[in-house]
Amino acid sequence: MADAASRLKNLFELLLGAPLPVRVRAWDGSQAGPPGAPALVLRNRRAVRRLLFKPGELGLARAWVAGDLDIDGDLYTALDLISGLVWERGEGARSRAALLRDPEVRAALRGLVRLSGLPLPPAPPPEEVRRHRGHLHTKRTDRRAVSHHYDVGNDFYEIVLGPSMVYSCAYWETPGGTLEDAQRDKLELVCAKLALTPGQRLLDVGCGWGSMAIHAAREHGVRVVGITLSQEQAAYARKRVADEGLTDRIEIRVQDYRDVGDGPYDAISSIGMAEHVGAERYLEYAEDLYALLRPGGRLLNHQIARRPQRDESTYHVDEFIDAYVFPDGELAPLGTTVTQLERAGFEVRDVESIREHYGLTLRRWVARLEADWARAARLAGPGRARVWRLYMAACALAFERNSIGVNQVLAVRALDSGDSGMPLRARTWN
Structure with missing residues (x-):
């Protein structure tokens, strides 16, 4: 063989109907493909079995996470070139059914079955989420999904995120700035949009490791309640709060947003959390936050958005992200988010796209992970570290290509008189 x-x-070229843009290197030492291009490395026969039994994105992801498949060369270039290898993608690609009717393709597949060894489907890597029956986005399933993503280990996240410990899009003055400065500037931008003043109460929904809560309390003198569903995040955040001497101003809770009942708050920040809410729960999420705000209070909702499709019924969740990264996560178009906030009673006052900033942020996270790879793999496990490297690099490209975006939506709960409390020229934060 x-x-x-x-x-x-x-x-691959039969399936694509075009020359393969990367090299292929197989376990027998053979190579084929354009010279000088990044190489798709199949380390064993099991990689072929994974692609045969689950062709498309999930098969590729399983092979990558398990270490059966690797990339030799620049990761971003390789991902850009091989994105068309997923069968279902590409305007000119033939359907799977049409491909399987092609005698030449069927003959090649039979050869690959022989090449792959025993025709048994390999078990998914242990990092893959095991699906449970029942409704999505209950309090129980949300806790489980959040734990899968965030309870990977605080030491691992310190490697990726750096001293700021902020796990959302930074705000860059220049591409050459530092990650720490860009994350500080993002937190300050949120505080400025919320117009925080000393003595106010801030609810930070999805508070992560406490960075927003600490910044708002230390720099703006507000009292903060931060909520998360992750036990590991909460423990880490509480220690940071204590080390900063801010325990009298900051309370960190392990609590679902649906269980917060101690409003009203003067302001609410939700930074990178709403992607976990789900379409069927989003109006409830918006209504709950609206009820927790005092009249005249502001909400800053920082959220990733997907592009709308002509036929929304054909939208499907990214298989790799759903299985390995954000279980049950859902991205909505920006217009849908704005509509749901307004249905809940909010008046949307400002929308700012910071899409390019996320590409810069993700590339810095990938660079940090790669620079300390051995330790990261030891802390989180090689499979988990490979998941994070692939997903962050792929997401960087998605933001850069304008496939997805990220937006800060500033909304207010207007007074009964209709007064929003906003100045006539509000964008003073710029």
Whole structure:
């Protein structure tokens, strides 16, 4: 079974209907494909079985996470080139059914079955989420999903995020700035949009490791309640609060946003949390936050958005992200988010896209992970570290290509008189 690489390359090109843009390197030492291009490395026959039994994005993801498949060369270039390898994607791609009717493709597939060894489907890597029956976005399933993503280990996240410990899009003055400065500027931008003043109460929904709560209390003199569903995050945040001497101004709770009942608050920040809420719960989320705000209070909702489709019924969740990164996470178009906030009673006063900033942020996170790879893999496990490297690099490209975006939506709960409390020229934060 020598020259497995040529056989793999030929099949990929049959499926794509175009020359393969990357090299293929197989476990038998063979190589095929354009010289100088990044190489898709299949380390064993199991990689082929994963692609045969689950063709498309999930099969590729399983092979990557398990270490059966790797990339030799620049990761971003390789991801850009191989994005068309997923069968279902691409305007000119033939359907799977049409491909399987092609005698040449069927012959190549039979050869790959022989090449792959025993025709048994490999078990998914242990990092893959095991699905449970029942409704999405109950308090129980949300706790489980959040734990999967955030309870990876605080030491691991320190490697990726750096001293700021902020796990959301930074706000860059220049591409050459530091990650710490850009994250501080993002937190300050949120505080400025909320117009925080000493003595006010701030609810930070999805408070993470406490960075927003600490910044708002220390720099603006507000009292903060931060809520998270992650036990590990809460423990870490409480220690940071104590080390800063801010325990009299900051309370960190392990609490679902649906269980907060001690309003009213003067302001609410929700930074990178609403992606976990889900479409069927989003109006409830907006209504709950509206009820927790005093009249005249402001909400800053910082959220990733997908592009709307002509036919929304055809939208499907990214298989890799759903299985390995954000279980049950859902992205909505910006217009949908604004509509739901307004349905809940909010008046949306400002929308700012900071899409390019997230590409810069993600590339810094990937660089930090790669620079301390051995320790990161030891702390979180090699499979988990590979998940984070792939998803962050792929997301950086998605933001840069304008496939997805991220927006800060500033909304107010107007007074009964209709007064928003906003100045005539509000964008003084710029």
